[in-house]
Amino acid sequence: MQPVAGPVPGDAALSGVRVAYATGDAALIDVTLGFAPGEQVAVIGPSGAGKTTLLATLACAMQPAAGSVRVLGVDPWKLPAAALHALRGRLFLAPQLPPLPPRQRVVHAVLAGRLPQWSVWQALRSLIYPRDADIAHDALARFRLEDKLFMRCDKLSGGERQRVALARLIVSNAELLLLDEPVSSLDPALAHHALEVLQDEASKRGATLVVSLHAVDLALARFSRLIGVRAGRVVFDLPRAQVTDEHLADLYGAELNASLQGLPDEPVAVPKLSRCT
C-alpha cells in the first residue's frame, strides 16, 4: 500500500480532497486536514457548508473526485472490496437523523452497533432473544435511557432516538468516531451531558472523535480544536484559544444574510420519523 502524502500524519487525513454531488456541484473543494489518533475535534459552519460531506468522506461513504484520503493508516479506495468492508467495521458514522426502523425495539437498535463483530448466526439468534442485553443496558444508562431498553423506537421522542443512536456508537468498538450533529434534538443540558459521555468514551478507548455541531457555544465549551467550514472550504483550523469572534462572524456572516433573504435554515427540530406507521 502506498503511503498517502498528508501534511499531518495520523489517524485520518484528507489531502487536496474535492467531493462532488451527483449533480456535479462541488460539496468539498481542496480540503486538507489531519487528525491525530485520539484527537477530539469539532467541525462548525453554516448550513450546507459541507460538514456532512466531510464526515461522510472520512467514513469512506463518499469517494472523492480528486485528492487522497487516508483512514486508520491506509488509503481506503485502494483496498479490495472485502478489506474496505473490514475497515468500515472500525469506523462509525452517526447521521444526524437516527436511521432506526420505527418498529424495532431499542435493545436491537443499540446492539446493531455490534453486528460487525457478530457472526450471522449470533446476529439472528439475538433477534430471537437479545444477547448482551447488559451491554445495551449499560450503554443506554450512560445517556439515562436504561428504562427504554425494551421499548419500540417509534414510541420514543426525537431526542431519545438521537441518544439511542449514540448508544449504538458506544457498543460498537470503532476507533474513528464521526458524528453529524449528534445533539441537534437535545436541550442544552442534555447536549452537554451527551457530548461529555461521548468524549469520555473516545478518550477511554483512544479513539479519534470528529463531531459536527450547529451550536458554536457547545463546540467552544467542549473541544480544544475547531474547524470552520464554509461553502465546501476549510476557513480555519485552530486551537480553541485562537478562535476569535471575528473568525466566527466571518464564518456565519453569509448565513445571517442568507437567512434574512428567507432561505431555509438547517432543521434543528425533532427528526422526522419517515415511514413511521
Added chain:
Amino acid sequence: MKLAWGALAGFAAALAFLAICVVSLSGDWASFFSGTAAEKMGEFIVGFAHPATDPAFLQKLGYATLETLAISWLGTLIATVGGLVMALPAAGRWGRVARGLSRLLLNVLRAIPELVWAVMAVIAAGLGPFAGTLALAIHTTGVLGRLFADALENVAPEPHASLRRHGTGAVAAFWYATFPQVVPQLMSYTMYRWEINVRAAAILGVVGAGGLGQMLHFHLSLFQTSEAASVLIAMIVLVSLVDALSNYFRKRMTA
C-alpha cells in the same frame, strides 16, 4: 358543457356495448323466467328454509368446516414463506436479471386462478384437501411475493445503508434494518390474503380439492337442498369468523 357531452357519449358507448353483449349471449332468458325454472327455484328456497340438522350430518359438516379452515390457514402460511423467499430476488436484491425472472414467475403464479391450480393439483396429488392446500399456496405465493417485493423496494434505505457503512454483513443488515420496517405491511397483507383464501378454500372443493366446497357440490348435484343449505350456512359463519379474527390480529400487529 364539453364535459357533459363527453360523459353522454361515454354513457351511450357503454349502452351500445351492453346491447352487443346481451345479443351475443345465448338467449335462454325465456327458460330462466319460465315456469319450470321458477318451480325449481321455489324448491330450492323451500329446501333452504329447512337446513339439515341430523347429528351425523352435522359432524361431517363440522369436519369439513375445520378442513376448510385448515386448507386456508396452511395454504396462506406456505405462501407467506414462499412469497418472502421470492420477494428477495423480485425486489432486485440479486440483480436485474433475477428481478425480471422472479417477477415473471410471480406473475404467472398470480395470473392463473386458484381454481385452475386446483384442477392441476388434483391431477398431481389426487382428490382431497392436500390438492386444495397446494393450489392456494401456489396462487397466493404469486400474490404475496409481488406485494412483499414492492414493500421491500419502497423501504427507507438509510437504516440499511448506515449499518452497511459500519461494516455489517448484508444478511445481518437485512434482518436488523430492512425487515423490521416491512413487518407491519407483511402482516396486514398476509391477514388480508387469509380472508380471501378462506373464501377460496370454501369453493375449491367444487373441483374435488376438499373442504366445504366438495360437500356443497355433492349435495347440490343430488338436489339435496336442505343439506346444501346447512353447508352454505357453515360457509357464511366460517367466513365471518375468519374476517373477525383477521381484523383483530391486524389491529394488534400493526398498532
Added chain:
Amino acid sequence: MHVAASDARGMAPELRDPAWHGRVTIAIVFLVLLLPAGYLTEFNPATLWGETSLRALKQFVGSFYPPAASPDFLRLVLEAAWKTVAIATVGTAIAIAIALPAALAATRILSISRIATGRMALLPAVVRTGIRWVLIFLRSMPEIVWAMIFVRAVGLGDTAGVMAIGITYGGMLGKVYLEILESAEHQSATVLLQNGAGRLQAFWYAALPVSLPELTSYTIYRWECAIRASVVMGFVGAGGLGQQMELSMKMLAGGEVLTMLLVFVALVWVADLISAFLRRVLA
C-alpha cells in the same frame, strides 16, 4: 455515572426481555395448530413424488406444448372468451340495476324526515336497514355458489353466470355505492331537500353529480373483477372460457389448456388496461 446491576449476566430483572413469554406462547400455539392443520389437509408432499401421480402430471404438463392452434379451436376459444366478456358485462349491468336503486333508497343523506329533527322517522329507518341487510345477504356467498345454484335450477349456460354475477356484485356495488354517497359532500343535497325538492330530484341534481366519477370508477374496477370471476364460474358450468377450460382439463388435453390459459391471461391484461385507462380519464 449510573451503572446497572449487571453482574449476573442476563439475570438482572431489568435485562429480561418482557416480550419473551408472549413470543414463546405464540410459537407454541402456532406449532400446536400446525399439527391438526397438517392432519386435516392430509398434508403429504410425498404423494407428489408417487409413481402414478408423477406420471399423470408429467403426461399432462408434457402435453402442454405445443399449444393447440387449429383454426377451428381458436375460433371456439375466441368465441368463449367473448362470451366471458359478455357475461361479465351483462352481469355488471344487472348488478348496477340492483345496486343503484338500493343505494338511492337506503342512503341517509336523502332522508327527508331527518331534516327537521336530525333523526329519521321509524319506518324509513327500518326500510333503510332492511335494504342494507338484503345487500349483505346478496354478497354473503361467493358468485360461484350462486352460479352452482342457478346451474341446477335453470340448467347449464350463460344465464346462470350472468345472474350469479348480477346478484353477488349487486350486493357489493350496493354497499360501496352507499359508502361513496355518504362519504361525499352532501350539503347541496340537504339544501335541495330543505327547499322542498323531492328525493329523486335531490339525487339527480346533487348527490349523484358529486359522486359520479368515484361511482363509475369503482364500477369499472368491478367489471374487471367480473371478467376474472366469470372465467372461474365456467368451471361449474356457467358458460364462457372457464367451461371450455374445464372440458379440456377433464380430457387432459394440455395443448388446449395452454392456449386457453394464454387467452385468459391476455383477456385479463386487456381488461386491466381498459379499466386503468377509463379510470384515469375519470380522475
